[in-house]
Amino acid sequence: MKISLTTFLTLDGVYQAPGGPDEDSSGGFERGGWSVPYGDEDFGRFMVEVFDRADAFLLGRKTYEIFAGYWPKVTDADDPIASRLNTLPKYVATDTLTSLDWQGSRPIGGNLVEELTALKRQSGRELQIHGSGALAGSLLGHGLIDTIHLLTFPVAVGTGKKLFRPDAEPSAYTLSASRTTGTGVVISSYEFQGSPTYGTYGLPEDA
Template identity: 55%
Template sequence: MRITLATFLSLDGVMQAPGAPGEDTSGGFEHGGWQFPYADEALDNPAWWEEADGFLLGRRTYEIFAAYWPTAGDENDVIAARLNSLPKYVVSTTLDKVEWNNSTLIASDVLGRIAELKSRPGRELQIHGSGVLAQSLLDHGLIDELRLWTYPVVLGSGRRLFEPGRTATALRLVESRASSTGCVLNVYQPVGRPTYGDFTE
């Protein structure tokens, strides 16, 4: 299976708490809900959800999703249907159990377990949010595609997807679209390490 990452970012790369003020206040973050003023269904892509054969979630994203999606949506809601019915692999060393339907806890040998899942036949194993998990998998070359929604707001604080110290990686842009509110969806595929040159030559 391919592993894909989908996440929302501010212009300065913050991915923390886009959905609501109380979603994630860790580290004293005070900008929760920053995505709301720029919401635009034009950049939704239900077809991507249809490609999912399972989900990889970090602890915090799992807890947010598990508190909302089991009772959300209706019979025609593709997102609720996929999240509630498909396997969910939750990476955490602090959770003792995961009770949401079809959830499995991964608490050790994380990279090995995920590499084994990736080797299975299927379409996509999708990561949504889950910044710490996404950073680790990016560093180890396990993510095949990044779907990044970047919003026209600078927050100045909060957890970022690309923190200092990340593994240097070159990306190829394969799709780009903009919404009426100024959000830009860029889809990238990693292509190995960056190459370098010298304009003075």
């Protein structure tokens, strides 16, 4: 089973609080909800395609709390996103939450790299991360995420939490798919390839 990440980013690389001002105001962030004006049918169609491939979910603590407060209330069995989130296994990366009320949820902590390496050996399609920027940033640094779906929204907020950490290991990716929604959200899918290679545009020394 491979690990995939689907995440929303601003043009200046911020992932914090895309869905509303109350999602994450830490650090004094007051610009939450920046993704909302760009939701349309193209956006929704892509998200349904992603959830159709899920066999399990991996969530950070904060994203788990946001999702657990919302999705169990969506009880329509035909809802393509709620039906999967409410029924498929959910692994929550936390050392503080020990009791998880959302059906099918269980905490994983300790050595997360070892836990996830073991999960990746299991059969299945995708263990999906949605949001969970702090968790995703850590896993990107360890090369554990196989596929990244970056949804880049045509807005810059100037401040906020960034997905890619400056101390992460350098990584190379191959662009596997790209599309643009009617509202201008660029959806790019990347496959992890390992360490990058380097070159130069400079003239040869003996030229």
